């Protein structure tokens with residue numbers, strides 16, 4: 489997978505600013521940060537998205553993101569809260585097809601808008617039951 493920029497970063501063939509790594513995952517600074525201090529956590533073994541990411545590597549990604557989030561909150565970086573975000577697939581906004589978990593520092597008044605339209609959908613219990621059954625079918 490020489491065409492994968494994150495694999496190139498992991499291998500040290502592309503520049504990056506590393507924050508933390510272990511045998512499974514690497515955390516490095518996003519070069520196009522949403523807010524200062526934006527970090528990406530990636531598995532060291534290539535996985536295009538959640539569909540081919542081993543569960544233990546996904547678990548480790550989350551653990552590393554949690555460590556970075558807690559460190560950001562204690563750091564000099566302007567950070568009053570944190571969003572963790574993973575895009576799975578183009579429709580979700582994924583642009584680099586090597587799974588990555590965003591650790592995004594947040595503060596009151598920043599310009600980032602992640603909106604959940606809480607009022608738009610009002611499903612009935614029957615609809616929730618039906619959709620849950622569809623999800624369970626895929627497990």
Ligand SMILES: [Zn+2]
Pocket residue numbers: 489492493494495496533534535585586
């Ligand atoms: Zn890769």
